[in-house]
Amino acid sequence: METTGQNYKYVEWKSAEEMHFSSNQWISELKFIKDEHQFFEDMLKEYTLPIIESHLLSKVKDLIGRLTKYKQKTETLLNKISEHRNGLQVMVDGINQLEDENRYKQEHRKLLIDVNQFSLEYNDLKKEIFETVSQALKQQKQKRLLN
Amino acid sequence: MLDSAKKDFSKKTRERYLFEIAQWEDSLMFISEEIKFLRKLLSTEIFEPNIPNLYERLQQYSKKLQDLKIEQILLEKKIEKHKTDFIKELEKNEEQKTSLFKKTQFQLRKNFNEFLKKNSGLKLEIFNYTGNILKKTR
Numbered sequence: 001m002e003t004t005g006q007n008y009k010y011v012e013w014k015s016a017e018e019m020h021f022s023s024n025q026w027i028s029e030l031k032f033i034k035d036e037h038q039f040f041e042d043m044l045k046e047y048t049l050p051i052i053e054s055h056l057l058s059k060v061k062d063l064i065g066r067l068t069k070y071k072q073k074t075e076t077l078l079n080k081i082s083e084h085r086n087g088l089q090v091m092v093d094g095i096n097q098l099e100d101e102n103r104y105k106q107e108h109r110k111l112l113i114d115v116n117q118f119s120l121e122y123n124d125l126k127k128e129i130f131e132t133v134s135q136a137l138k139q140q141k142q143k144r145l146l147n
Numbered sequence: 148m149l150d151s152a153k154k155d156f157s158k159k160t161r162e163r164y165l166f167e168i169a170q171w172e173d174s175l176m177f178i179s180e181e182i183k184f185l186r187k188l189l190s191t192e193i194f195e196p197n198i199p200n201l202y203e204r205l206q207q208y209s210k211k212l213q214d215l216k217i218e219q220i221l222l223e224k225k226i227e228k229h230k231t232d233f234i235k236e237l238e239k240n241e242e243q244k245t246s247l248f249k250k251t252q253f254q255l256r257k258n259f260n261e262f263l264k265k266n267s268g269l270k271l272e273i274f275n276y277t278g279n280i281l282k283k284t285r
Contacts (some may be wrong), residue, residue, distance in 0.1 A: 036270070038278065
């Protein structure tokens with residue numbers, strides 16, 4: 001993803017409303033990812049025969065291990081964003097607290113970097129899952145055709 | 148002073164829009180791969196047999212994914228056109244055009260978010276249904 005890493009400066013111009021919208025969007029994406037994790041984990045753990053037969057077991061074990069780590073990461077990030085969202089008050093209370101407002105923007109910027117990095121890594125993991133499962137399915141199909 | 152501020156703002160807005168467009172393009176490209184994978188998954192024998200209406204349900208989901216794929220392509224085309232026009236015309240910095248691009252950007256942002264919502268909704272539906280009927284081979 002070429003777009004990451006070059007746009008964090010735009011946080012400076014985000015309004016309180018936009019930051020609130022982004023936080024909500026991140027929370028909803030991460031909640032979705034939690035469900036997705038479960039599906040991938042079940043798929044990799046339960047549908048083992050073609051994987052064993054295709055000699056991809058060690059690869060799959062690695063993927064399951066990484067998925068488990070991401071589960072924890074997702075939870076941590078979700079908590080951070082929820083806390084951040086709850087702190088939005090400082091931006092909308094009408095009191096001029098430049099230092100606090102800047103700190104809030106910095107926190108938002110940091111979360112934007114974290115979320116982008118997380119998405120990048122998580123999408124890479126998903127791509128590996130797609131490739132591995134596709135490979136197992138393909139080999140299973142070829143085997144069936146030969147028998 | 149005012150002119151330079153205006154010009155600076157336009158440049159920043161332009162960069163910001165182009166960044167957003169690039170993000171949409173990346174996401175749509177990834178979603179396209181996901182759709183391909185899910186359709187493949189639905190067409191293979193990885194589910195418990197003898198589930199009532201299994202075949203019909205899988206067919207329905209496959210069709211919904213196909214429709215989503217069409218939507219994704221159409222949205223991609225709209226974004227591509229907007230991007231081309233944007234890059235080509237915005238250099239001229241015409242007030243009228245700028246307002247049109249802002250309007251289109253806003254509309255595409257809305258379309259993109261709606262598409263994402265639809266995509267997540269469908270995937271969740273598929274995960275909920277198929278997650279419980281995966282063939283257990285252990």
